[in-house]
Amino acid sequence: MDGTTFKRHSSLSTLVAHFFGILAVILMLVWLLHYREGIEYGSDNPLKVLNVHPFLMYCGFLFLVGQAMMTYKTAYASHQVQKMVHGGLHLIGLVLGIVGICAAFRFHDKLNLKDMVSLHSWIGLTTFILLGLQWLLGAFTFLAPQSSSGTRTRMMPWHVLGGRALLYMGIVAALTGLMQRATMLGQSTNAESRLINFTGLAILLFGVSVDFSVALGRYA
Numbered sequence: 005m006d007g008t009t010f011k012r013h014s015s016l017s018t019l020v021a022h023f024f025g026i027l028a029v030i031l032m033l034v035w036l037l038h039y040r041e042g043i044e045y046g047s048d049n050p051l052k053v054l055n056v057h058p059f060l061m062y063c064g065f066l067f068l069v070g071q072a073m074m075t076y077k078t079a080y081a082s083h084q085v086q087k088m089v090h091g092g093l094h095l096i097g098l099v100l101g102i103v104g105i106c107a108a109f110r111f112h113d114k115l116n117l118k119d120m121v122s123l124h125s126w127i128g129l130t131t132f133i134l135l136g137l138q139w140l141l142g143a144f145t146f147l148a149p150q151s152s153s154g155t156r157t158r159m160m161p162w163h164v165l166g167g168r169a170l171l172y173m174g175i176v177a178a179l180t181g182l183m184q185r186a187t188m189l190g191q192s193t194n195a196e197s198r199l200i201n202f203t204g205l206a207i208l209l210f211g212v213s214v215d216f217s218v219a220l221g222r223y224a
Contacts, residue, residue, distance in 0.1 A: 172215070
């Protein structure tokens with residue numbers, strides 16, 4: 005296949021990723037607003053505070069990370085603009101992720117719960133820290149004017165592979181978080197259980213589609 009064919013397939017994967025990504029946002033909002041009392045960081049209700057965590061960690065952090073990855077290869081713009089948007093979306097996602105993580109700790113403080121005891125928390129915080137380091141390294145390597153072209157060439161494959169690996173780690177963190185929340189809820193309704201499951205599937209398919217888009221885009 006020539007580059008045009010790969011580009012067409014990459015664009016199709018990007019559209020699919022947007023579909024599942026936006027679908028997951030909608031499903032999560034329906035879940036949190038309709039079944040789980042709403043989203044409010046400053047609320048006296050600990051559950052409303054906790055709801056900030058999944059909302060920002062997916063809708064703010066993971067969704068924007070996926071958008072940033074696809075932008076670099078699929079956006080119709082100059083290479084410099086692609087790089088700036090790529091880095092900017094990652095930065096916004098990291099900032100929103102910090103608020104989301106703080107919401108989880110705030111919830112624990114309100115109920116005197118221990119921090120960092122679940123597999124979800126281990127995977128999630130590790131992924132967030134590594135992605136923050138990935139962003140810093142990428143900024144110094146690909147955005148700093150003093151960085152040499154040789155350094156950028158050597159670092160690019162590792163940067164791409166690292167980003168794809170961290171995307172899947174983020175997906176795993178999201179899915180284990182949904183499983184943990186479903187366990188906490190206990191006797192939820194069948195409709196809510198199905199909604200949580202469909203949200204998890206949409207997040208998974210979003211991640212797979214983003215990876216396909218990025219992988220195919222490198223051959224375009």
